[in-house]
Amino acid sequence: MQIHTLDKAGIINELQFGAGINHAVHAGRRADFSLILSMFSDDVRDNTPVEKIDEPEITDQTLRKRFELQSPQQLRSDQSSYDISAAQAHAFHHGGMASAKLNHYLVPETLTYLPEETHDLPEEVYHNLSGHLRRQLIETKPKNLLPADLYNQLVVAQRSFQISAQA
Structure with a gap:
């Protein structure tokens, strides 16, 4: 029970003990002095006042x-x-x-003059592509892939058609 009260005390430095540490030193009570020192916080952020500095973002x-x-x-x-x-x-x-x-x-001039509308490819490479590849480069919307369970959907559709045809 007493250990928990010491933990909750939050002893940071010697100012919170008042004259207790001074009396322990002058009286030669090494055990009391060691006990008091062991209760101090070892986190430097507890001993040093830290303020949050708002630095403006420099871009x-x-x-x-x-x-x-x-x-x-x-x-x-x-x-x-x-x-x-x-x-x-x-x-x-x-x-x-x-x-x-x-x-x-x-007004500085640009560093390089690259061909436009070649999708960052060299001009000779772009003109060597087939029409299908050029069309694929132009398309921005990705194609819908086949669903993973396409075979199951086809089997279910065929069976339901067979059942409805027999009924």
């Missing part, structure tokens, strides 16, 4: 918005990247290399 987008940066350079081409490339070529022909560099730094 690439929030940093770009905070420092007023433009969007990152695209990795793959799309329809808008051809206009950007044409504008840079126009700046190069009319203003030289410095104008083209400035235009690139303001």
